[in-house]
Amino acid sequence: MTDPASAELRDEVRARYAEAARAVVHPRPDLSANCCGSSASDSGCGTGSAALDTAGAFGNLHYPDGETDGLPEEAVVASLGCGNPLAVALLREGERVLDLGSGGGIDVLLSARRVGPTGFAYGVDMTDEMLALARANAAKAGAANVEFRKGDIEALPLPDAAVDVVISNCVINLSTDKPAVLAEMFRVLVPGGRVGIADVVSEDHLSPADRAAAGSYSGCIAGALSRTEYLDGLAAAGFADAAVTFTSEAAPGLHSAVIRAVKPG
Numbered sequence: 001m002t003d004p005a006s007a008e009l010r011d012e013v014r015a016r017y018a019e020a021a022r023a024v025v026h027p028r029p030d031l032s033a034n035c036c037g038s039s040a041s042d043s044g045c046g047t048g049s050a051a052l053d054t055a056g057a058f059g060n061l062h063y064p065d066g067e068t069d070g071l072p073e074e075a076v077v078a079s080l081g082c083g084n085p086l087a088v089a090l091l092r093e094g095e096r097v098l099d100l101g102s103g104g105g106i107d108v109l110l111s112a113r114r115v116g117p118t119g120f121a122y123g124v125d126m127t128d129e130m131l132a133l134a135r136a137n138a139a140k141a142g143a144a145n146v147e148f149r150k151g152d153i154e155a156l157p158l159p160d161a162a163v164d165v166v167i168s169n170c171v172i173n174l175s176t177d178k179p180a181v182l183a184e185m186f187r188v189l190v191p192g193g194r195v196g197i198a199d200v201v202s203e204d205h206l207s208p209a210d211r212a213a214a215g216s217y218s219g220c221i222a223g224a225l226s227r228t229e230y231l232d233g234l235a236a237a238g239f240a241d242a243a244v245t246f247t248s249e250a251a252p253g254l255h256s257a258v259i260r261a262v263k264p265g
Contacts, residue, residue: 006176009217010126013174016218018129024074024104025133062198067110075106075137081169082220082256083198083247086110088167090196094118095164098188100153100181101125101171105134105146111167112146122163123148124156154180161190168197170256173224174217182237192265195239200224200250201257214251224254234261 062084068075085107091097091114099107102123111121125131125148134148151157153168154177166185175181185195200220202211204227215221225233227244234242239261246255 003176009176009223012218014127018127020103020130022129063110068106070141071106071109072137072140074133075104075109075141081107081171081198082200082250083169083258085167085169085196085198085258086114088196088198088258088260089165089194091115091119091165096120096122096162097165097167098122098124098156098158098163100156100166100168100185101174102134102148103130103169105137105148107167107169108134108146108148109138109141109143112143115145117145119145121146122158124151124153124158126150126152154184156184156188158188160187161193162188164190164193166193166195166197168199170199170220172197173200173220175223178225179233179236182233182239186237186239186263189263191263193263195234195259195261197259199230199257199259201230201244201246201255201259202226203253203255204228206253210253214254221251221254227257230259234259238263240264 062081085099089097091111093116095115096119097108097111097115099111099121102108102125105123108121108123112119115121123134123146125134128150131148131150138146138148149157153171153175166189172178172181189195202224206214206226211224212222217223227246230244231242240263242259242261244257244259246257248256250256
C-alpha cells in the first residue's frame, strides 16, 4: 500500500511539472521557474526567471554555448535541471541512454545527438504534459533515435540490461523511494554500464529536518540525500566506483552535484 504522505508528495511534484510544461506551451508572464520548475523563493537553486526566458532559466545555465543549437526552443526553455548530466556521462557513439525524469526532452535529444544514429536515447517521465511536450520536441527536431515512455523512476518501463548509461537531471531528489530508484538503475544497466547524474545533494551535517526547513520537496531541497546517503545507497544497490562531487551551492549546506557510479562488469 502506498504511504499517504508519499502519495501526496508525488502528486505535488506531478502538479508542479505539469504546470511547468503548460507554461512552455502557453507562456504566463507571472510564472517564474528554476530548478525542478520551482519558484526561486522555494528552492534556493539559483536565481528565478520567467519560464520562457532562455537566457535565465536555471537549467539552461549549465549547457555550454552552442550545445543546444538546433533544438526546438520549447525543449530548451523547459530545461529545469541543476546541471549537465551529459558532461558527466561522457556518451559515446552507438550507446543506449536512459534519462530518468526526462521532462521536456532536452537531455534525451542531446543524448541522441551524441550517440548518433547507431545509438538510442530513452526518456521516462510520469507527467503526461511533459511527455506530450517531449514527443512534440522530438518530432520538431527530427530525432529518429529517441523514445519517451510514461512510467515511474521507481519502476522503470524497460527490461533488464537494456541500456549502457543512465542519466538524470535534478530528479532523483524528488523521489519518495530513492532505494527503489537506485535499484532500478542497476537493473536496467548492462554489466559495465555507468551512471552520470546531476542532482541536489546536502552536506552530511544537515539532518532531514534541516533540509525540510531549507525548502520544499517539490523545490528539490527537502528530499535531497546527503553525500554519504547517496554513496551508501549506490553501494547497497550494487554499484562500484561511486563518487559525489559538489559543483555549486544551491542553498546553505546544499549543492548541485554530479554523481558517478559503475555497474560491475
